[in-house]
Amino acid sequence: MAQSNFKSPARMGSLGDGASAASAGAVAGGAKGPGPKGADFERRNFLGMVVAGAGAAVAVSTLYPIVRYIVPPPSTVKEVSELVVGKAADIPPKGFKIFQFNKDKVLVVNDNGKLTACSAVCTHLGCLVRWESAQNLIFCPCHGAKYQQTGEIISGPQPKPLSPYKVRVEGEDIIVSKA
Numbered sequence: 001m002a003q004s005n006f007k008s009p010a011r012m013g014s015l016g017d018g019a020s021a022a023s024a025g026a027v028a029g030g031a032k033g034p035g036p037k038g039a040d041f042e043r044r045n046f047l048g049m050v051v052a053g054a055g056a057a058v059a060v061s062t063l064y065p066i067v068r069y070i071v072p073p074p075s076t077v078k079e080v081s082e083l084v085v086g087k088a089a090d091i092p093p094k095g096f097k098i099f100q101f102n103k104d105k106v107l108v109v110n111d112n113g114k115l116t117a118c119s120a121v122c123t124h125l126g127c128l129v130r131w132e133s134a135q136n137l138i139f140c141p142c143h144g145a146k147y148q149q150t151g152e153i154i155s156g157p158q159p160k161p162l163s164p165y166k167v168r169v170e171g172e173d174i175i176v177s178k179a
């Protein structure tokens with residue numbers, strides 16, 4: 001069995017006068033002050049700062065993308081009062097199309113050449129509505145809300161009518177504007 005280098009106080013006593021305190025691992029002289037202990041303290045202090053800095057860097061690099069993901073960037077889309085959304089040929093007679101207009105989506109219906117426009121976002125829970133030409137109404141497929149072509153409520157759970165918009169054709173362009 002390997003012999004231990006540990007020197008117990010009892011064993012220190014048995015070493016006799018020839019065994020100096022230095023040989024037993026003690027610091028010679030017993031002087032206090034900025035000797036090896038001070039250097040050790042500064043090293044520990046420095047290492048503590050390095051570890052704390054590294055921890056802070058890891059925390060920031062981990063949290064930054066999460067915060068960027070959660071907090072939406074400031075909107076750079078400029079609000080306009082009217083917009084060319086497409087070509088008249090895009091919407092066949094009895095057809096419809098949904099266009100982006102500012103932050104809203106607008107449903108443009110071509111009722112045999114007469115265009116109407118209103119918000120395409122159902123006022124119940126926000127599903128997109130569609131034009132049902134066979135029934136001559138706007139329908140929400142989520143919970144069955146029904147609206148007239150100009151957005152007024154026919155039936156369903158929706159609390160409000162669809163917001164109205166103006167629409168006109170200039171040349172070949174469909175132009176949507178705020179009502």
Ligand code: FES
Nearest residue numbers: 122124125140143
């Ligand atoms: S979201 Fe349209 S009826 Fe519920």
